[in-house]
Amino acid sequence: MRVWRQLTDFVARHKSAALITVHDVKGSAPRETGAHMVVRPDGAFHGTIGGGQLEFRMLDIAREMLAQGRGPARIVDQALGPDLGQCCGGRVKILIETFGPQDLEDLAGLAEVEARDRLFEVACRFEEGRVRREVSSSVGDGPRAGWRETHGEARTPVLLFGAGHVGRALVLSLAPLPFAVRWLDAREDAFPSYLPSNAKAVRMRDPEAEIAEAEPGSLVLVMTHDHPLDMAITAAALKRDFPYVGLIGSATKRARFEKRFRELGLSQGKIGSLVCPIGLHGIADKDPAIIAASVTAQLLQVREKVMKD
Structure with a gap:
């Protein structure tokens, strides 16, 4: 799935959208780090973080965040067995972000890089509660107090x-x-x-x-x-x-x-x-x-x- 193109389209059409990302995985989980879902304000979505109770709960949180308007990102820490009754038994951290029309320029820039049909790295860090992303031209250690994401498709x-x-x-x-x-x-x-x-x-x-x-x-x-x-x-x-x-x-x-x-x-x-x-x-x-x-x-x-x- 082309995450940034989908986000750009949803924000342009519906004035807001949420991005749900598997931020970290320990042990067994339905999806790997970097799996995404893009959510519209009405609850329609593209992509999956693995289905089941984890996905349902994250969708509920994303819809609540969208109803409150564009705001800070949120990381949700879930133990899949004790918290959700899922048999995977691992632990995941889920990053949920909301976007509005003021983000369209940044989203379109990421969508343009994504359209080149190659993998690319993005350096990420929190700034005032939101995630700031910068396309990286080289592979290396992430920024201090930050992390790196890989986007795009290796076709x-x-x-x-x-x-x-x-x-x-x-x-x-x-x-x-x-x-x-x-x-x-x-x-x-x-x-x-x-x-x-x-x-x-x-x-x-x-x-x-x-x-x-x-x-x-x-x-x-x-x-x-x-x-x-x-x-x-x-x-x-x-x-x-x-x-x-x-x-x-x-x-x-x-x-x-x-x-x-x-x-x-x-x-x-x-x-x-x-x-x-x-x-x-x-x-x-x-x-x-x-x-x-x-x-x-x-x-x-x-x-x-x-x-x-």
Whole structure:
């Protein structure tokens, strides 16, 4: 979730909004430090700090604070078991802040940095009961009597070749997730009129150049309307060290492609790294939406492994 964009929008539309942040965690808790919720004056919200009694109580406090008008921030210290009857057993500190029209300039500045689709650090400190934030250009110790927050999204780049039924379903499935999709197809009018904000449609001219220019760490999915084109794109992708190269198709298609890849001089290691069929094992339904859900789960697994390595 883009926290600062959401806050800016809520304040601009509704004249006030609250930000609920998991400020500190000790032991087991529903969400990690830095999880957020953005709350409107009428109680509608975006994001989650984990649900359950903790979330309900923090929403009640945020609404009370909004009803009182823009004021000082508040830190609420909760033991999840004794205080709330939650089984996590840990302890959390929750930071709740309110914002009004006078904060729009600062909120818009943070939203502008957030829109660059990268992680960024913010140095924070209390000033007259409110949190003052300054975007930091370097990683280091936080300010005295203060702390640092990390905001933004580290989106994993995805090259998706093909705008057929499965390609369309996959773009929708990836829409709310931390991926940046470059969606490629050579055909005119291949793309729908609406695209999610994390997807960019590109009329493909030179697929091998797209592979050559792709960011390291990109995830590649090949599902065009043309098998020779699939072959060329997949071979080019396997020559690079992408963490995931997936090709739509059956085991029979894979066997035929493997024979051609060997003729092209690709090593068995490279050929063996190809994911085909795509998606999680055990899901056999060929409905495009189900394939998309299965592949999305697979990409999330790959993303998590890459981020840990």
